[in-house]
Each structure stands twice: as structure tokens, then as C-alpha cells.
Amino acid sequence: MLNEGEPSMRGHVAHGVHPERVTKRSKEKATKQYFERTISRMLTNSTYHHRIMGRSLTNTVTLLGATLGFGCSAPRVTSVGSVQPEANQSLPTNVTEPLAQSVPSSGEEPASHPDPESPAVNLQKESPVAQRPVDQPVEPKLTPLQQAEELLAEGELEEALAAFAEILLNNPGQIEAYFGLANTHEQLENPWAAERSWRRVVELEPDNAQALLRHANVLHQIGRTKEAERSWIRCLTLSPEDAEPLIQLSMLELERNQPDAALPYARSGVRLDPQNAEARTVYARSLLGVGQPSASIPHWNMAIEALPEDFILLAGF
Numbered sequence: 001m002l003n004e005g006e007p008s009m010r011g012h013v014a015h016g017v018h019p020e021r022v023t024k025r026s027k028e029k030a031t032k033q034y035f036e037r038t039i040s041r042m043l044t045n046s047t048y049h050h051r052i053m054g055r056s057l058t059n060t061v062t063l064l065g066a067t068l069g070f071g072c073s074a075p076r077v078t079s080v081g082s083v084q085p086e087a088n089q090s091l092p093t094n095v096t097e098p099l100a101q102s103v104p105s106s107g108e109e110p111a112s113h114p115d116p117e118s119p120a121v122n123l124q125k126e127s128p129v130a131q132r133p134v135d136q137p138v139e140p141k142l143t144p145l146q147q148a149e150e151l152l153a154e155g156e157l158e159e160a161l162a163a164f165a166e167i168l169l170n171n172p173g174q175i176e177a178y179f180g181l182a183n184t185h186e187q188l189e190n191p192w193a194a195e196r197s198w199r200r201v202v203e204l205e206p207d208n209a210q211a212l213l214r215h216a217n218v219l220h221q222i223g224r225t226k227e228a229e230r231s232w233i234r235c236l237t238l239s240p241e242d243a244e245p246l247i248q249l250s251m252l253e254l255e256r257n258q259p260d261a262a263l264p265y266a267r268s269g270v271r272l273d274p275q276n277a278e279a280r281t282v283y284a285r286s287l288l289g290v291g292q293p294s295a296s297i298p299h300w301n302m303a304i305e306a307l308p309e310d311f312i313l314l315a316g317f
Contacts, residue, residue, distance in 0.1 A: 145176055152184055160184050175204045182214070191221045209238035213245060225252065243272040243279055250282045259289025270299075277306035 142150065148163035164181040167174060182197030198215035205211060216231030229252060235245040246269035253262035266283040273279055284299035 145174070145180075148177070148180055152180055152187075157184055157188055161188070173204065175201055178204070179211070186218070191218050194218050195222060207238060209235050209242065212238065213242075213248075216245075217248065220248070220252070228252070241272060243269040243276055246272065247276070247279050247282055250286060254282070254285055254289065259286050262286045263290055275306065277303045280306070 144163065144167050148160050148167060151160035151163055160180065161184045164177050164184060167177040168181065171177070178197050178201045182194045182201065185191075185194035185197060195215065195218045198211060198218055201208065201211040202215050212231050213235050216228045216235065219225075219231065220228035229249070232245040232248050232252075235242065239245075246265045250262040250265035250269060253259070253265065262282070263286040266279065266286040269276070269279040270283045280299045280303040284296040284303065287293070287296035287299065
């Protein structure tokens with residue numbers, strides 16, 4: 001039975017609360033609040049306390065806190081009405097920041113924050129590979145002349161002929177197109193059309209030895225031997241180190257049945273190009289024509305070694 005006036009603790013124990021702990025905590029809380037009020041009045045309202053009084057109060061609060069187990073350290077009183085925290089005591093975390101730091105002044109612009117949806121931020125988030133796509137190699141576009149020459153090289157003769165003709169229609173003075181047109185006519189076995197194209201090249205470039213030689217060969221093919229002979233002789237002046245005009249002049253003299261006139265041209269051609277099978281053949285034929293068959297045999301052999309598949313060379317024996 002409970003005595004009269006004594007509070008009942010049965011309900012507290014039933015809910016897991018011990019009455020001794022509740023009583024102790026209540027006393028500690030009341031004592032702590034009393035000292036806090038007392039110290040606050042002494043620090044804020046006193047006008048006569050000095051440094052010794054402040055240090056005494058600090059020591060007193062510290063001892064009381066350690067004795068009662070408040071778990072806190074007392075502030076240091078430096079002067080009347082002011083409190084300085086200890087070196088190892090951190091400042092309160094709920095202190096309001098000054099307005100000067102949070103609110104910009106009228107003369108300052110507020111700091112701009114990057115928009116997360118802006119292109120600059122998106123570029124920073126992307127990887128370098130995504131920012132720099134690999135450029136595919138771009139093939140250079142071929143000119144009409146290059147396209148026509150490519151057709152000629154691939155054997156598309158009719159298409160190449162039309163391409164060169166179209167180029168000359170737009171640019172009649174383009175000599176490279178005449179070169180291609182003449183080569184195409186030769187491959188189409190049209191020497192008369194080829195002669196006209198080569199003649200136009202020679203008119204545009206009179207000192208072009210290669211064009212002059214090709215023109216002379218076509219002239220000889222269509223039976224205009226006198227013009228061909230003059231062109232070959234002029235080639236010797238423009239390109240004295242070329243054996244081809246000498247070979248053609250020697251063959252022309254052999255066709256005329258004049259081996260004595262052919263022999264000097266043939267001999268000079270062999271000296272300029274000893275490995276030329278055609279030059280050896282013409283020289284052997286010239287020697288045979290002037291009555292030196294034994295001297296012609298080594299040149300026949302060298303020609304056959306150079307061109308073993310050409311059985312026409314056997315006709316020289």
C-alpha cells in the first residue's frame with residue numbers, strides 16, 4: 001500500500017520507466033537551469049565585476065558542470081558583459097551568417113550559377129570522344145580532265161572520247177585534253193583522227209619533242225612519209241639523247257631499200273640505248289643489208305633474248 005500523499009510509480013514501471021532515474025534527471029535539469037539563469041544575470045546585468053570575478057565565475061561553472069555531469073564546458077569570462085569560448089570549444093553551428101555575406105549589395109551583381117541545361121554545361125559533362133567526333137577522310141573531287149584520264153586508263157574508250165571532247169568544247173586551248181584525245185583515237189585504231197589531235201598539240205607546243213615524235217609516227221602510219229621524216233629529224237634536234245627517232249629513221253630507209261642510209265641511224269640508236277630490242281633488230285637488218293651477215297648475228301641474238309616471245313625477229317636470219 002502507498003502512503004497518503006506519495007505519488008504512484010506503478011504506471012511508470014509498467015511502461016519501462018524507472019522512478020529513481022526520472023527523479024535524478026529532474027533534479028539535474030532543475031539545478032542546471034538555476035545555474036544558467038544565475039550566470040546569465042551576473043554576466044549581463046552586473047556593472048562592477050572585474051576580471052578576477054569573471055575568472056572565478058568561469059571556474060565555478062566548470063566545477064559545477066563536471067560535478068553534475070552536464071557534459072559541457074563553461075565559457076571564459078574576459079570582461080564584464082562579454083564571454084569568449086575556449087580554444088577547444090567550437091562555435092555554435094546555428095549562428096546566423098551576417099547579411100552582408102548572404103545578401104549582395106546594391107552595387108554588386110549576384111553571382112550567376114551555370115544553368116545545368118545550358119550547352120556549355122552539357123559539353124563539360126560529355127566525354128572528349130563525344131565532343132570530337134572522328135572526321136571521315138574526304139576524297140578530293142576529281143576534275144573533268146582527271147575523270148576523262150581515269151576512263152581512258154580503265155579502257156572505257158568511248159566514254160573517255162566523249163569526256164575529252166566535252167572538255168575541249170569548253171576550253172579549246174587545254175593541251176592535256178588534246179593529249180588524251182589523241183591517245184584515245186590511237187587505241188581506237190583511228191590514226192587519221194589521232195593525227196589531227198597530235199597536230200593540234202604540236203601547234204600549241206612546237207618544241208614538245210614527245211608530241212612531235214608521236215605525230216611523226218602517226219604521219220608515217222597513214223602514209224605521209226615525207227612529213228614524218230621531217231618531224232623525226234626535228235626530234236633529233238629537240239631531244240638528241242632519245243633513240244626512238246633514230247630507230248624510226250633507220251626503219252624508213254630500210255623500207256626504201258636503202259640499207260646504207262639506214263646503217264648510221266641504227267648504229268647511233270644502239271649506242272644510245274643498248275638494251276633496246278627494236279634498236280638491235282634494226283641494226284642487225286642494216287648490217288645484213290650491207291652484206292655483213294656474220295656481224296648481224298650477235299645483234300639478232302640480243303634482240304631475241306630481250307624479246308623471246310617475238311617470233312618475227314627470226315625472219316631476219
